[in-house]
Amino acid sequence: GTLARRAAEMRDVERQMLDIDRALDEMERDRQVRGEAGRGSSRCPTCGTPFRPAATYCWNCGTRLREAPPETGAQTTAAIEAPPAPDAQPTGVIIAPEPDQPTAVIAPPSGDRP
Numbered sequence: 001g002t003l004a005r006r007a008a009e010m011r012d013v014e015r016q017m018l019d020i021d022r023a024l025d026e027m028e029r030d031r032q033v034r035g036e037a038g039r040g041s042s043r044c045p046t047c048g049t050p051f052r053p054a055a056t057y058c059w060n061c062g063t064r065l066r067e068a069p070p071e072t073g074a075q076t077t078a079a080i081e082a083p084p085a086p087d088a089q090p091t092g093v094i095i096a097p098e099p100d101q102p103t104a105v106i107a108p109p110s111g112d113r114p
Helices: 002-034
Strands: 077-079 093-095 103-106
Touching: none
Parallel strands: 077 103
Antiparallel strands: 093 103
């Protein structure tokens, strides 16, 4: 009953996957024959997958293809509100930054200050 029906569905899916694999292989062969594989792309040194010149990582295996683009700005620190006077009790929260992320100091609304 149910088991036999599921097995038949699985065989159908497997046949469809094999058909797709064959079609993809044929398309790749056609591209290579036409010489498109080398135009505007390179191949990953680890898995051989084509990638675009601007790629930093291989989309297939994750291999680093080139150095990451340089950062456009230095790390910044933003103060939301001026810090309290030296004799006042601390009332704000300082959020520790993640690496390469800005730092933010969040103070309570000015109505809550002593």
